[in-house]
Amino acid sequence: MLFHVEMVVKLPPDMPADQVADIKAREKAYSQELQRQGKWRHLWRVAGSYANVSLFDVNDNDELQEVISGLPLFPYMDIQVKPLCRHPSSIREDNT
Numbered sequence: 001m002l003f004h005v006e007m008v009v010k011l012p013p014d015m016p017a018d019q020v021a022d023i024k025a026r027e028k029a030y031s032q033e034l035q036r037q038g039k040w041r042h043l044w045r046v047a048g049s050y051a052n053v054s055l056f057d058v059n060d061n062d063e064l065q066e067v068i069s070g071l072p073l074f075p076y077m078d079i080q081v082k083p084l085c086r087h088p089s090s091i092r093e094d095n096t
């Protein structure tokens, strides 16, 4: 199943710099592993903000919840999820 996910990162302004660096490094490693596995299909920065638009390809809602709640930045993000399905006018056969 494909999901459009928008994440807006809201780190506390008073979080110490070394803690910020650590959480961002762990987030990067976690997201890159999911990208290698093909579960995090697209990752785009939203220009002008500390936010991203992502496309996840996971088995079901439960797996999406598991993956997203494992993000090190999860406690510091507002997250919006939109489930996607095939558009009847799409010429793609493989949902890529």
Ligand SMILES: O=C(O)C[C@H]1C=CC(=O)O1
Residues within 6 Å of the ligand: 007, 009, 027, 028, 029, 031, 043, 050, 051, 052, 073
């Ligand atoms: O920077 C972000 O948008 C938040 C998050 C998503 C992937 C990652 O490495 O950090």
